[in-house]
Amino acid sequence: MTKEGPKYVGYRMIIVFFTVLLATVVIKTNKEFDSLNVFSPTKELPIYSVERKDKKIAISFDAAYGDEYTIDILDTLDKYKVKTTFFLVKFWVENFPNRVEEIHKRGHEIGNHSATHPNMSRLSPEQIAEELNSTGDEIAKITKVKPTLFRPPFGDYNDTLIREAKKNGYYTIQWDVDSIDWKELGTQSVVDVVTRNVKPGSIILFHNNAKYVREYLPLVLERLIADGYEIVPISELIHKQDFKIDSTGKQIPIKQ
Structure with missing residues (x-):
């Protein structure tokens, strides 16, 4: 057996010390990382589309400004026996109560x-609740x-x-197919964008006062129906629980 010199023993002690220190840092870091994973809040997301x-699929119309084409839209939807979802702003409801009733x-x-078509992410929880509830009450007063959407x-x-x-x-609802009708690029532009991007479970965004809505809507409906899509209101498209x-x-x- 050889005798270890003081210098050799010193090196070994230094190596052991740094090994223990490194292991401690790794364990502590991993624990902190796990803790962050457990306690970090989950990112909340709205529904853009549905797995089906x-x-x-669902078609939706946002109504905030103007009512010039609403009856034409309703007549076209009747013609093709299609039911959709209209998202209404409170001041639109107040300005056009007869249209709300007709829809x-x-x-x-x-x-x-x-209620006021604001950037909702800038509002406090109390302001958000007021926007939602005052509008919901106004709609319910008529209908x-x-x-619930x-x-x-x-x-x-x-x-x-x-x-x-x-x-x-x-339920907070977005869309996965933006018709870009608000850009006013013409009828065919809307037809192409919608029919190229739609897929089972899609939610399509239109606007009730879009410039070419009377022209593009029948063309879009004919194409979607010919392609075998069944158009339903959003509440019939989404899953209400276990998702x-x-x-x-x-x-x-979520499969049970």
Whole structure:
């Protein structure tokens, strides 16, 4: 057996010390990382589309400004026997109560689109609740049905908005197919964008006062129906419970 010199023993002690120190740092870091994973709040997401095995899709109209084409839209939807969802702003409801009643009477779903059309992510929880509830009450006053779907103006949202909407009885709904009818690029542009991007479970965004809505709507409906899609109101498309939402906003049912 050889005798270890003081210098050799010193080196060994230094190596052991740094090995223990490194192990301690790694363990502590891993614990902190796990703790962050456990306690970090989950990112809240609205529903952009729905995972479905059938070919159901939904069409929606946002109504905030103007009413020039609403009856024409309703007549076209009647012609093709299609039911959709209209998201209404409170001041639109107040300005056009007869239209709200007509939309409801013809069997279409009415959703909440806020009271004043603000950027909702800038509001406090109390302000969000006021936007939602005052609009919901105004709609229910006419239709006798309180809406359960909410679409934030401009598609603007944050975690607080999603949580407050849920607390007040609303599913927050976005879209995965923007018709870009608001860009006023013409009829064919809308038809092409919608028909190229739609897929089972899609939610399509239109506007009730878009410039070419009377021209593009029948063409879009004919193409979608010919392609085998079944168009339903959003509440018939989404899952009401036992679901998760992936990072793209797709609502996916949780198998029991």
